[in-house]
Amino acid sequence: MAAEVIPRRPTLLFIVVLSLLFVLMSLSSRTRYIGDTRTLFERTVMTLFSPVPKAVNWAGGSAEDMYHGYLDMRRAVNENLELRRKVASLTTENVKLRQTDSDLRRLRNLLQYSEQFNMQTSMAHTIMIDTSGRFKAVIIDRGSGDGVEVNDAIVNANGLIGRVILTTNDLAKVQLVTDNNSAIGALIERTRRQGVVRGDGTGIVEMHDIPTLADVKPGDRILTAGIDGIYPKGIPIGNVIKAEQGPNLFKHIEVRPSVDFGTIEEVIVIHTRKIPTEVVRYAP
Amino acid sequence: MRWLRFIIGLLIALTLHSLLDSFFPNALAFFDPYIILVVYYSMGGNVLGAIVAGVMAGLVQDAFSGAIFGLHAFSLTVCAYIVAYINSRLMLRGTLAFGANLGGAVIVNELVIYILVNILLRQRIEMFEQGLIVKMIFTTLFGMLVYQLLAILFREEPIEATKRAAGW
Numbered sequence: 001m002a003a004e005v006i007p008r009r010p011t012l013l014f015i016v017v018l019s020l021l022f023v024l025m026s027l028s029s030r031t032r033y034i035g036d037t038r039t040l041f042e043r044t045v046m047t048l049f050s051p052v053p054k055a056v057n058w059a060g061g062s063a064e065d066m067y068h069g070y071l072d073m074r075r076a077v078n079e080n081l082e083l084r085r086k087v088a089s090l091t092t093e094n095v096k097l098r099q100t101d102s103d104l105r106r107l108r109n110l111l112q113y114s115e116q117f118n119m120q121t122s123m124a125h126t127i128m129i130d131t132s133g134r135f136k137a138v139i140i141d142r143g144s145g146d147g148v149e150v151n152d153a154i155v156n157a158n159g160l161i162g163r164v165i166l167t168t169n170d171l172a173k174v175q176l177v178t179d180n181n182s183a184i185g186a187l188i189e190r191t192r193r194q195g196v197v198r199g200d201g202t203g204i205v206e207m208h209d210i211p212t213l214a215d216v217k218p219g220d221r222i223l224t225a226g227i228d229g230i231y232p233k234g235i236p237i238g239n240v241i242k243a244e245q246g247p248n249l250f251k252h253i254e255v256r257p258s259v260d261f262g263t264i265e266e267v268i269v270i271h272t273r274k275i276p277t278e279v280v281r282y283a284p
Numbered sequence: 285m286r287w288l289r290f291i292i293g294l295l296i297a298l299t300l301h302s303l304l305d306s307f308f309p310n311a312l313a314f315f316d317p318y319i320i321l322v323v324y325y326s327m328g329g330n331v332l333g334a335i336v337a338g339v340m341a342g343l344v345q346d347a348f349s350g351a352i353f354g355l356h357a358f359s360l361t362v363c364a365y366i367v368a369y370i371n372s373r374l375m376l377r378g379t380l381a382f383g384a385n386l387g388g389a390v391i392v393n394e395l396v397i398y399i400l401v402n403i404l405l406r407q408r409i410e411m412f413e414q415g416l417i418v419k420m421i422f423t424t425l426f427g428m429l430v431y432q433l434l435a436i437l438f439r440e441e442p443i444e445a446t447k448r449a450a451g452w
Contacts, residue, residue, distance in 0.1 A: 013332065014331070014365050018358060018361060018362070021339070021361065024353060024354035025354035025400065028353040045343050045346075049295075049344055049347065053302040056299050056302035
């Protein structure tokens with residue numbers, strides 16, 4: 001009966017529903033500001049439909065997390081690229097600084113060394129090195145135009161390199177101490193025994209004219225004696241590596257040069273005081 | 285089938301409500317998804333069904349908003365009844381007709397809420413006229429867009445007209 005009446009009287013239903021809703025609202029507005037404001041009916045509706053907002057919140061939160069994760073990843077990737085660029089740049093800078101530092105140290109040593117000499121000196125760079133053949137030579141970038149003369153001594157911070165044997169206006173050829181034709185007046189630092197150091201073309205030099213009874217031991221330092229009119233006194237030539245009885249009255253002494261000729265870069269040219277030709281002519 | 289569509293629509297409206305609440309908290313002041321659903325359903329011309337739809341949609345809206353429980357249920361029921369009653373007589377169809385129904389329903393809905401808040405809480409709603417106009421424009425436009433999309437999607441008139449005449 002009621003089921004038949006309601007469809008035919010929707011306006012009546014409408015009024016009843018509105019009245020009920022008005023009562024519901026009145027109750028709700030009365031309890032709105034005190035304690036547990038939610039009525040049982042309201043809580044039921046909320047419970048029924050609560051999965052929807054929960055799912056939305058979960059999906060929203062997940063999407064937000066994913067988005068932030070993606071942003072963080074992008075940021076990390078960019079940061080990584082930036083750091084890689086920085087590392088590359090700093091590595092290059094580091095290499096340059098190390099090179100500069102090494103150059104500085106080498107040049108400082110060279111400068112201190114050149115101050116030892118009371119003769120005029122000048123700096124030069126090697127532009128060619130030939131230590132492979134029997135004739136050992138280097139070419140430096142200073143020539144007669146810069147005051148370089150034949151027989152000027154060439155040294156670096158480690159010791160004696162050789163002497164100038166040929167000059168052009170802007171280049172000079174240097175004969176190394178290891179050259180077959182090189183001969184240097186030398187002395188043993190410990191005992192002050194003098195002799196002659198000659199190159200043998202193999203990279204090792206030999207000291208001659210040291211008597212069999214002379215006190216020479218491996219490790220002794222050999223210096224220039226300053227008696228040949230070319231090399232100033234006291235420049236390190238090398239260290240004795242072998243000292244043994246020779247075939248005659250002299251010892252056979254092998255000396256390892258103190259300069260590594262494969263690594264020569266900057267050198268000092270010592271403008272040696274030349275012995276006047278008149279003096280040479282009347283020399284014994 | 286119509287009730288299934290309504291329930292799905294109600295869940296979508298609630299989802300939209302939750303989304304807007306989460307990401308654009310002020311958006312619901314200018315846009316009401318529930319009234320679109322109620323008008324859409326009520327345009328079928330079934331007054332009884334429209335009343336039930338208005339009550340259900342309104343209660344869900346009230347449960348998840350800070351309003352007095354029953355406020356939106358009341359206002360949406362009024363709107364649903366009026367729209368259903370008119371459509372049971374005139375059989376309005378098409379996107380423009382839907383827009384007109386929806387715009388009118390928004391105005392009625394807001395007016396009913398305004399009056400009820402005045403009566404029950406003795407409060408005035410600030411900037412009511414401006415809010416009403418903005419809400420009407422945005423809700424109507426969005427509703428028409430949804431209507432058009434549904435028409436394209438289902439390739440038929442989305443509102444199923446009821447054969448049952450409304451009683452008075």
